[in-house]
Amino acid sequence: MPAPKDDLSLLIAAARAAGEVACGFAGPTAKSWDKPDNAGPVTEADLAVNDLLLSQLRGARPDYGWLSEETEDNSDRLRHDRVFIIDPIDGTRSFVAGENTWAHSLAVAEAGEVTAAVVYLPLRDMLYAACRGGGATLNGTPIRSSSRRELAEATVLAARPALVAERWHGGEPPVFKRSYRPSLAYRMALVADASFDAMITLRRTWEWDIAAGTLIVSEAGGTCSTAKGAPLRFNNADPRVEGIVAGGPAIQAALIDALA
Incomplete structure (x- = not known):
């Protein structure tokens, strides 16, 4: 092959x-x-x-x-x-x-x-x-992903539904600077080149939206997982993933820890 x-x-x-x-x-x-x-x-x-x-x-x-x-x-x-x-x-x-x-x-x-x-x-x-x-x-x-370590200083690409209080420990999302881009693939690319520290989406996500971005982030030194911290797998019978969090390693881990 x-x-x-x-x-x-x-x-x-x-x-x-x-x-x-x-x-x-x-x-x-x-x-x-x-x-x-x-x-x-x-x-x-x-x-x-x-x-x-x-x-x-x-x-x-x-x-x-x-x-x-x-x-x-x-x-x-x-x-x-x-x-x-x-x-x-x-x-x-x-x-x-x-x-x-x-x-x-x-x-x-x-x-x-x-x-x-x-x-x-x-x-x-x-x-x-x-x-x-x-x-x-x-x-x-x-390109390399972000090396930032403090979540309060981080810039995170997220749609407003990801900030719903019940999805986070303590009943409210942690403090970070939120921004948004409509294309999921572009959001992940912007994380890979450290334009942003992380991205998050908590809705069910189609594999075609994130497959390319997952490898680009990972090869740039970042980390990607489901919203529950599980590894991402592709070509599933149901080609949807239960949310995704991608970012520089420290910020990505902090977001996973903060999610309920």
């Missing part, structure tokens, strides 16, 4: 091609509609990018499984040793609004662990990449 660095080269090329396709659509004027069961919006750009990635990635690796937000899931992927985990456009609402904080999130997982990953923001010209054991980079330059 190809080495993780060979898979990474494939993911980088595919991500850049995806960016060209997505940028060919004008976000606010791209056709969009809501998915069933309040699953959020989807646009013609999401589907076009998904078609491109499916063709390029599985064309190059036909023996890999496939899990994507924009492809109907089935159990076939569970029979493969390796699987692509893809979010064609993470942050579709931002894309529709004409903003520049949406991303392509591409990963390969083997035996439950991510081995190669890319998060690419074409409108910001930011390409985060990592392969297992090879470190993490932003536009080819190595």
